[in-house]
Amino acid sequence: MAYSSKVIDHYENPRNVGAFDKNDLTVGTGLVGAPACGDVMKLQIKVNKEGIIEDAKFKTFGCGSAIASSSLITEWVKGKTLEEAQAIRNTEVAQHLALPPVKIHCSILAEDAVKAAIADYQAKAAGSIDKVK
């Protein structure tokens, strides 16, 4: 199977590989997928006081398309509000990377990872407000 040049570019030069401290209250962590299914994505966002995602990191276990999808989506969420990031659809990822039908699940996983990271951030933020009260 031949990969699109964009998938190859993200695979060979992945953007934003790494990790933030997951206990940091400004960090939201999403872990989606399963080893038994052949792909796991960990995506983290760092949110500033204005509610903007100022940085994002990922680590992915998966095929080239899964790595490329997560790399691309970390680029896309940066500078966005949580709502804007929430609105990113997997179809945009799939289209941008020209993923074949059999790889669409990689883009779905990337969308899920962003949503999971946002949910984690919001849950932590809500928890810290409770504590302050």
Next chain:
Amino acid sequence: MITSQQIYLDYQATTPCDSRVVEKMLPYFTHVFGNPHSRNHPHGWSAEEAVEKARVQVASIIGAEAKEIIFTSGATESNNLALKGVAGFYKEKKNHIITCVTEHKCVLDTCRHLEQEGFLITYLSVQKNGLIDLNELQKAIRPETVLVSIMAVNNEIGVIQPLTEIGKMCRDAGVFFHTDAAQAVGKIPINVDAMNIDLLSISGHKIYGPKGIGALYVRRKPRVRLQALINGGGQERGMRSGTLPTPLCVGLGEACALAQKEMSEESVRIKALSDRLYTGITRQLTDVHLNGADAPRIPGNLNLSFAYVEGEGLMMGIKELSVSSGSACTSSSLEPSYVLRALGVEEELAHTSIRFGLGRFSTREDVDKAIEEVVKAVTKLRAMSPLWEMVQEGIDLKNIKWAEH
């Protein structure tokens, strides 16, 4: 496109045709083009002579007689003919066949087909090392059993089934023994008499011969009878009609002759290369598992699982190596290799497997380049693997509640 840097490490998928084989074949495309079944002129006689010489060469590598060799289009056809042919001929008396879950798809799919026609099939499971349990086989044989079909060498993991023991068990029970030897011929010594093999499938392109030709050995004493799949002019003792492709037959014969002559020397050389590959990789990388480790195996096959790195992702990182992956992602089914799953390899590890196949034209330079590329790619991918990160932090991946999708 194949570039000059591309290294071929997929000898279980296919092999290049040896140039010595091609040379022998060439005259039979142009000058000696007669129909080997034309009995009344020299063009036919010359072609027939070439085909019969090839038949002797094929028979010789498995210790059979030339008359017992049927030329086919390849091992898939041979396996189909063995299973459907025996099942069809003996169906009035016996209707049960025994095979095993790690067989090649062409055996398993043929068995599924026979099940639909009313035959009963027992699929033996395999042990962790990939071999069948002989006690299980013994228990599975019953009065209605007509055939046992167990492959000689597994195409994915390279383990060698206990052919002699299986053959003896079958002979004692009066059951025919068929073995798919596509991956075994020319790699391990095979003798159909010593091993009590009644039917044996051979593939041309797995042994440096041409694609599109194979053979089925069919024992004459005691005689095994088959119902033909292809009807026509009654060639090949009526078991496989159709004009024989003289150049391909000559190619298969020559490939067998070369393999027989060079097998012992070649095995030693390939074993040294595969040891070099294995130690070169495992010296630099932890958490690498050899699938089918505790069984006798052919030297040209190393099926390795690189924990925490997905197989297809890894293949993309070693794109100058032509290898094969047991990972799901290369297929549309998204299921990892059924062979590895049958060994009890966990799904997550099955997704991380790569098959390295070494052969006649593999060199030390190829192996050294492969080690370098694999170590580099696995190191890079582990650095970006969330699973590797968790394991380094001391987290047991089994305790995580994964959202399977």
